Amino acid sequence: MSKKRPVAVALAGALCLVSTACSGSSTDKSATGGGAASAADAKSGYPVTLENCGTSQKFTKEPGRVVVMNGASVAEVSTLLALGLQDKIVANQQRYGMSEVPGRAAAIKALPTGDVKLNDASDIPREAMIGLRPDLVLSTTSYGFDQKNGFATRDQLKQGGANTYVSPQGCDQDTSKMTIADSYTLLRDLGTVFHVSDRAEKIVAASQKHIAEISAKVKGEGNGKGDGGKQPKVMVLFSNMAMGGNDFSSVVAKGIYNDILAKAGGTNAFESASKTSFADLSKEKVAATDVDALVVIGYNDPDPAAYAKKLLKEFPQWPAAKNNKYVALSDSMYLGPSNDLAVEKIARMLHPDTF
DSSP, rough: SSSSHHHHHHHHHTTTTTOOOOOEEOOOOSOOOOOOHHHHHHHTTEEEEEEETEEEEEEOOOOOOOOOOOOTHHHHHHHHTTTTTTGEEOOOOOOSSSSSTTTTHHHHTSSTTTTTTOOOOOOOOOOHHTTOOOOOEEEEEEGOGGGGGGOOOOOHHTTTOEEEETTTTOOOSTTTTHHHHHHHHHHHHHHHHOOOOOHHHHHHHHHHHHHHHHHHHHOOOOOSSSSSOOOOEEEEEEEEEEOOOEEEEEEEEHHHHHHHHHHHTTTTGGGGGSSEEEEEEEEHHHHHHHEOOOOESSSSOOOOOHHHHHHHHTTSSHHHHHHTTTTOOOOGGSTTTTTHHEEEEEEEHHHHOOO
16 A cells, blocks of 8 residues: 555545535436437436536446546445446456455456556556546545546546546545445445446345344344443454554544444444544553454455454453454455445354354
């Protein structure tokens, strides 16, 4: 990850992690000309207009040259794959190397990259982007269209015939209020753009059903020690990742992670430690906090489980260490189509007796 791109912003965006949603979709009802043209448009489902971060994006046909910017995320590319749209991608810069979904990491690795030389932010610079001749560019946050960072702006891309899309909660790069519902918004928006809303709704419905079943199982469950159903306190952090000046600068405080924890029957032990998505904590603060369980997110780390075990050994006073309570996850903790898998894995770790 680039040193010039703010790591906290990139990771939080990775998750695209705005008090209001970035995007909302609607079918364009404007006149399209003659009767024959109108009938053809009605049959195709186009035109479609998407309101996104204060801009209106009109799609007159299905995009066929999609560029996916990095953003330290896999939310957008994973959503495209889940919707069966991989053949529309001409350049993808999102990759993770691991996934809770079998085959997804390999599928992402197999996508074309566009053979572009990336900038210092490990993303596609302006001239290279224009040279790819996209008709749709996806960015995790508005950072990807910021001219001062060397990127093509939304207006420049529009002049070249490309629509643009910033994922939910990415408009002002503040992802602290992101929830699982934003993953559904991303699915539905791309489903609308590509006229595959039926596929998007099936994925959303399946995820909602899965999460509801798990939440029902763990409702009222606590630590199992006569605590009256008090939810376990969970520390969520990225393995071997430094984003600040303290020993623990990649500890999650807010965002989609907390929604996932809540639905899995847990609560964030460090939610009050920061007003933003991440907390920058000293070792002393971490040691003084009761941690019942660990969720370690691997980002460019081939063995996040080893990091979890190291932490449990370092803080033997934690209930998590005494009970060996941890789970290592990857892309399911981010914005994207697979949050239900994270909910299940965390719930099974926190409340094994209910499964």
